[in-house]
Amino acid sequence: MTSSGPGPPNGHRATLVEVAALAGVSRSLASLVIRGAPGPSAASREAVLRAAAELGYRPDPAAKLLREHRSRVLGVVFDPGDPFHADLLEAVYPAAERCGYEVVLGARVPTHPEHRAVEGLIRSRCEGLLLVGAEADAVQLRGLGVRLPVAVIGRRGDEAGVDSVRAADPRGAAAAVDLLVDLGHRRIRHVDGGRHPGAAERRRGYRAAMRRHGLDPDVVKGDHTEESGVRAAGRLLDGAEGITAVLAGNDRCAVGVVDTLRRAGVDVPGDISVIGYDDSRLARLTHIDLTTVAQDAEQTARLAVEAVVERLDGDVDLPPRDILLNPRLVIRGTTGPASALRRT
Amino acid sequence: MTSSGPGPPNGHRATLVEVAALAGVSRSLASLVIRGAPGPSAASREAVLRAAAELGYRPDPAAKLLREHRSRVLGVVFDPGDPFHADLLEAVYPAAERCGYEVVLGARVPTHPEHRAVEGLIRSRCEGLLLVGAEADAVQLRGLGVRLPVAVIGRRGDEAGVDSVRAADPRGAAAAVDLLVDLGHRRIRHVDGGRHPGAAERRRGYRAAMRRHGLDPDVVKGDHTEESGVRAAGRLLDGAEGITAVLAGNDRCAVGVVDTLRRAGVDVPGDISVIGYDDSRLARLTHIDLTTVAQDAEQTARLAVEAVVERLDGDVDLPPRDILLNPRLVIRGTTGPASALRRT
DNA sequence: AGGTAGTCTTGGAACGATCTAAGTCACGGG
DNA sequence: CCCGTGACTTAGATCGTTCCAAGACTACCT
Structure with a gap:
């Protein structure tokens, strides 16, 4: 894009020396003009800019980097295909831009595991790293x-000496339980996320909230896939009578639950209420319209970027911080009052 | 993560000069050893490698790049959150590696549109570009x-002078129609993808196949979201009697159709068969189990990488190629024989 | 007139690697 | 005894920038 610009279409890129020659000034002066430094007179400024435009000059980042030792680039490792990561990325770009940084991405996929992504990013000379959901x-x-300032998103990092930003999962799970109890539910089951990151805390929040309300926790094993929701719903249909609400480990699991229940003729939320977790794009689809617990992607991304930038632009020796964000309950169409019939 | 290595933990990175000094050889010789060039004796080779290890030496990519004018990096622009793009990325990494290239990613999101992504990648000195589904x-x-070799994935590019790799959408749509006709369906509706890339060709393939079978095409407007599937299914329920099969514009639309029909008590595939398009992760979920048209992500990615690399490593002046891949019909659980009752 | 301040400009030395061409050394043939 | 040969090694130039210290010129003040 950039409309390809003028200048030699391919092959040789114009250098600062050529720009300076065309403008009839020295290399140093041209350099000052190009990077907008104070000093040059209006006349030489104009001459250089004109020459640069004519030659289609673009500064060579490699040479600049070699000299300056600053790339002003942030690396981000993420999972492509994960909708929440997509939301985060969307927020990372403007946050980085406000701090004067660029962003390069490295994917975490089976063929290119996290450590490869990290090394690739470091090789492309990023100064700081954001790990969205680290495996390491x-x-x-x-x-x-x-080696470089790192912030982890979605998982604790301060014991490993790096900053982290994450949602306070126990509070999110508790808020979900509170809503259900307010609606009159008493038999509330949690389909957990197994050993997934965050699952343990959601489970803990659920258990604590249930006990706080004087109710018995009821946790069944699951994971963060639709499959596990389907299985859990199957068990529900097979005879877990009395249960009127399900708190799923995440949205995908919740969708599995809702789909299976509805397909079996159970009314959601008339007979059973379901709450997900994450507020992924999935949950927002109007035909799914899932009540869920949202993490604020924008704020999360911004804080993580700022944490890394803060270390980069000065305070290197801050102690690592673990920033906890309050989740927000998003009430949509899969929750309702406990039905009189099934209430125990 | 490379276990942080020995050497000065932070601050100053070791340079080749320091390695050479410690090994007691010249900078040039050290350089030869480091990049594995033939020449150095076994003794000096060992001395240099030992010194490098001791100092935790890592070549400075900026300096290397400045001198060599080759980064051996490929840039990829993609949509995070799109599952098919995730599949492609997964295949891009090994393909690039086989050709001796690294990969850097730039996301296409609302806050960071395509042209920004492209510029960022070029600034990080990628030599070639893969656009997964270009907007430009x-x-x-x-x-x-x-400016540089470019390959577009999923859309035609040869009229714009760049290589492209994409699925032969008309053939995919035709194969879907053929299957439905084989199953006895005659009133087959297509919910199209509006102005989405690829939608026109799928529509064309559908129309041609219908006419080939002597049937009347029946196209309704839609887009590539679940919403449009929901709307289309609504219209179907409102009284489009006689229709026994739907070919959706993509999987998301198909899922909207299936969900809505089932929720209204229509049996899929007993009463109505539904076919999606893309074979996204969505379609593969066992509780959705959607019959769909698959594109081969692995092959697509490989061919695109190879196209760019071929120009990079020699043949610059090849005419642009438009590579068409045959889609594959994946028959799952949302298609079945036309029901006798509803057959016209 | 001489000094000094201020504004603008400049050449040379970095940055850390690679490449080229020229060096050293030991050895064996004439 | 000299020289060519082959196996290693090395100094110096180079890539395209930025930084530094100093240079040129005008203008002002005493």
Whole structure:
């Protein structure tokens, strides 16, 4: 894009020396003009800019980097295909731009695992790293953290010496339970996320909230896929009579639950209420319209970017911070009052 | 994560000069050893490698790049959150690696539109570009194509002078129609994808196949979202009697159709068969189990990478190629014989 | 007139690698 | 005894920038 610009279409890129020659000034002066430094007179400024435009000059980032030792680039490792990561990325770009940084991405996929992504990003000379949902253990994370400033999103990192930004999952789960109890539900089941990151805390929040209300926790194993929702709903249909509400480990699981229940003729939320977790795009689709717990992607991304930038632009020796964000309950169409019939 | 390595943990990175000094050889010799060039004796080779290890030496990519004018990096623009793009990325990495290239990613999101992504990637000195589903028009694409080798995935590019790799959508739609006709369906409706890339060709393939079978095409407007599937299904329920099969514009639309029909008590595929398009992860979920048309992500990615690399590593002046891949029909659980009752 | 301040401009030395061409050394043949 | 040969090694130039210290010129003040 950039309409390809004028100048030699391909092959040789114009250099600063050529621009300076055409403008009839020295290399140094041209350099000052190009990077907008104070000093040059209006006349030379104009001459250089004209020459640069004519030659289609673009500064060589490699040379600049070699000299300056600053790339002003942030690397981000993420999972393509994960809708929440997409929301985060959308917020990372403007946040980085406000701080004067560019962003390069590295995907975490089976063929290109996290450590490869990290190395690739470092090789493309990023100065700081955002890991959206890291796989690495604390030791690896710590090793990475000494090489460059790192922030982890969605998981705790301060024991590994790096900053982290994440939702306060126990509070989110508790808020979901509170809503259900307010609606009159008492038999509330949690389909958990197994060993998924965050699952343990959601489980903990659920258990604590249930007990706070004087209710018995009822946790069944699951994971963060639709499959596990389908299985859980199957068990529900097979005879877990009395249960009027389900708190799923995440939205995908919740969708599995809702679909299976509805297909079996159970009314959601008339007979059973369902709450998801994450407020993924899935949950927002109007024909799904799932009540769920939202994390604020925009704020999360912004804080993570700012944490890394803060270390980059000065305070290197801050102690690692673990920033907890309050989740927000988004009430949509899969929750309603406990039905009189099934209430125990 | 490379276990942080020995050497000064942060601050100063070791340079080749320091390695050479520690090994007691010249900078040039150290350089030869580091990049594995033939020449150095076994003794000096070992001395240099030992010194490099001790200092935790890592070559500075900026300096290397400045000198060599080759980054061996491929840039990829994609939509995070799109599952098919995730599949492609997964295949891009090994394909690039086989050709000796690294990959950097730029996201196409509302806050960071395509042209920004492209510029960012070029600034990080990628030598070639893969656009997964470009937004740019032919003029912009052509402008980009003269700056560096470009391949577009999922859309035609040869009129804009760049290579493209895409599925033969008309053939995919035709195969879907053929299957339905084989199953005895005659009133087959197509919910199209509006002005989405690819939608026109799918529509064309559908129309041609219907006429080939002596049937009347029946196209309704839609787009590539669940919403449009929901709307289309609504119209079907409102009284489009006689229709026994729906070919959706893509999987998301198909899921909207199936969900809405089932929720209204219509049996899929007993009463109505539904076919999607794309074989996204969605379609593969066992509780959705959608019959759909698949594109081969692995092959697509590989061919696109190879096209760009071929121009990079020699043949610059090949005419642009438009590579068409045959889609594959994946028969799952949403298609069945036309029901005797509803057959016209 | 001489000094000094201020504004604008400049050449040379970095940055850290690679490449080229020229060096050193030991050895064996004439 | 000299020289060519082959196997290693090295100094110096180079890539395209930015930084630094100093240079040129005008203008002002005493």
